[in-house]
Amino acid sequence: MRKVTLIPGDGIGPEIVEACRRIIEAAGVEIAWEVQEAGAGVMEKYGTPLPAHVLDSIRENKVAMKGPVTTPVGSGFRSINVALRKELDLYVNLRPAKSIEGVRSPYRDIDLVVVRENTEDLYAGIERQVDEDTAESIKLITRGASERVCRFAFDYARREGRSKVTAVHKANILKFTDGLFLEVARSVATAYPDIEFEDRIVDNMAMQLVQKPHIYDVLVLPNLYGDIISDLCAGLVGGLGVAPSANIGEDIQVFEPVHGSAPKYTGMNKVNPTAQILTGVLMLHHIGEEEAARRIYGATAAVIAEGKTVTYDLGGEAGTSDMADAIIARL
Ligand code: NAD
Secondary structure (H helix, E strand, O other): OEEEEEEOOOOOHHHHHHHHHHHHHHOOOOEEEEEOOOOHHHHHHHOOOOOHHHHHHHHHHOEEEEOOOOOOOOOOOOOHHHHHHHHOOOOEEEEEEEOOOOOOOOOOOOEEEEEEEOOOEHHHOOEEEEEOOEEEEOOEOOHHHHHHHHHHHHHHHHHOOOOEEEEEEOOOOOOOHHHHHHHHHHHHHOOOOOOEEEEEEHHHHHHHHHHOHHHOOEEEEOHHHHHHHHHHHHHHOOOHHHOEEEEEOOOOEEEEEOOOOOHHHOOOOOOOOHHHHHHHHHHHHHOOOHHHHHHHHHHHHHHHHHOOOOOHHHOOOOOHHHHHHHHHHHO
16 A cells, blocks of 8 residues: 655644545545654654654655644744755745635636745755844855756646746846846756746736736746745635645655644634645645546535535635535545
């Protein structure tokens, strides 16, 4: 049986991960889940929020699904989400943003894919307190990391029948770092004459995505802009409750929703499981369970379109587990 590492996470993580796992099982996919805990809850026991055996499990199984994990703000341990991506060299964060009928949004028919660099930029966490009143952070951009993420974006566009890649940057101001990213993107683009290529400055990109999102297709960005712009794209299709993602390396993939652990809703059976479910759909595509992936997407979209058994953010009153039950009933 196919083994997959399952990290329930904390906050709302365990509830939405459980909803997703039940739905995948109801669709008839047999997976031996290897449950691994990470985050603040294991600090005391293992002295680290990301114990080595969690990484070993993912390295062995090559595929993991995780729920969100809380990161303390300002002080405390560094993000385990960022650590996972760096430790396992998951150099791409793929974030599709596709409209689902029935999800409230001023936009229709959005179909964007954000390809975010996942290992460097300001996320490398190279920062220090210079003196009491000054702190500094280093923005690290390398040719190697830029090249592989840009190649991924073009290969993805080709494979998925998409027509355009837009590189997003601030190379007018950050001439060395973003300048290098843009130079590499332009150079990679020459090897893909069948895919249209253009670039946009990130602030202009933010405005254009709000004004005319339909003219964009695949976006490729350095880490921090990718983080911000992908949340904007999630907003175009109805918010964080419906936005999935995949962290992709050479031979390992870790699937997780875009949103965080929303601690204020912990244990309330209240939040939307859709982002986690669509994360599961991405994972099923990856492991070759195409039919189950299609059925789960269809059942989830149908429950949302019907609008009767949906969570508060979709205009309903159903709990997380009720919405999962309704999706299972549709299957
Ligand atoms: P968040 O995404 O957890 O929540 C922001 C708001 O979005 C919530 O208050 C809620 O109103 C809404 N929301 C999020 N998920 C939802 C869902 N499934 N259904 C309905 N509404 C939903 O962002 P935050 O509050 O900035 O972060 C909370 C914690 O999560 C932080 O510790 C942060 O570091 C962490 N985080 C983890 C990940 C990850 O594990 N990959 C990603 C982002 C943030």
